[in-house]
Amino acid sequence: MRLLLDLGNTRMKWALMLQPEGWLAQGALDWQEGFAAQLESALAGLPTPEMIVAASVVDAAREALVADVIGRRFARAPIWLRTPASACGVRNAYAEPQRLGVDRFLAMVAAYADGYAPCVVASAGTALTLDALAADGRHLGGLIAPGPLLMQRSLIDATARVRPERTGEIFDLADNTADAVTSGCWQAAAALIERFAARVTPLLEGAPTLILGGGDAAELQPLLALPAQMTRDGVLRGLAVWANTQSRASN
Structure with a gap:
């Protein structure tokens, strides 16, 4: 246990x-x-x-x-667990392995263990993180951006006149500030995921599976033009894979 x-x-x-x-x-x-x-x-x-x-x-x-x-x-x-150079079949792309967030590494471990590689692993939360994982477990690298809610807060904090009086909704074309801010930030996140997937597809030698997790994944998924494999608890599941591997090695 x-x-x-x-x-x-x-x-x-x-x-x-x-x-x-x-x-x-x-x-x-x-x-x-x-x-x-x-x-x-x-x-x-x-x-x-x-x-x-x-x-x-x-x-x-x-x-x-x-x-x-x-x-x-x-x-x-x-x-x-601090981010290693490699573990559980996944090889970290960072020259300084510990600089890669351990949450990102473990989400890739979970995706690899589940047989989804080649894949794009996206996590939408406080930050939006994207990682490309090849079929052989090579991490090709990734991106980090503010998550949609953090984008909204940053925009409001940095401007004098963008002060929505209510929580906005997501539209293709907004006709008021509240909806424009919400729509712009959520659609920016969706567009970045789609662009990242398009750019890494040739490097992964085939259409990758998009793995989407994080606290805002359910709201982000309908905005995507790409099919997404929804996942929960990717970090915990990656930890479970790592712990099982360590246990087998010690035995």
């Missing part, structure tokens, strides 16, 4: 996994005041796992907070 932790920009997801696969329990907590108490409550009553593995894109202070709660609850420390 393994406890998997995904410390993302907006929230922390967790899952208790029964080897070799399958969640016994799972949950998600937003980063907010009282987070530690909420995490303690969420973990209360869970059996003690044999292994606790964590992936993080947050600061050291939040990692320490999580480690403290885990240590008090289970009397052991998490194993923090």
Whole structure:
């Protein structure tokens, strides 16, 4: 039994996994005041796992907070996975492997393990990340842009007269500021995904599968002209693959 932790920009997801696969329990907590108490409550009553593995894109202070709660609850420390040069069949394209977000790497591990390569792995959340993964597990590189909601906040914060009085809707042609801002940001995200997929298709030697995940994936998917394979918990599933690989290697 393994406890998997995904410390993302907006929230922390967790899952208790029964080897070799399958969640016994799972949950998600937003980063907010009282987070530690909420995490303690969420973990209360869970059996003690044999292994606790964590992936993080947050600061050291939040990692320490999580480690403290885990240590008090289970009397052991998490194993923090930092982005490797290669693992589980996926080879990192970055010259400095640790500079690639571990969430992006693990999402590719999950996609590769599921047999989707060659593929484009897109995650729409606080950031919009895109990665190209070849059939043989080579990561060709990727892009990072603001997610649609962050684009909207950045635009409003940086302008004096763009102040929507309501949440906008998404249209091809908007006739008011609220809808124009919302439509522009969401369509920009969809257009970037489509352009990225078009540019990397020749390099991947065939039409790649588009894997779409992240908190905003469901709202983004209908805007795409490309078919998308929707996925959930890509980072946790990638962690599960990595943990299983480590366990087999140690045995």
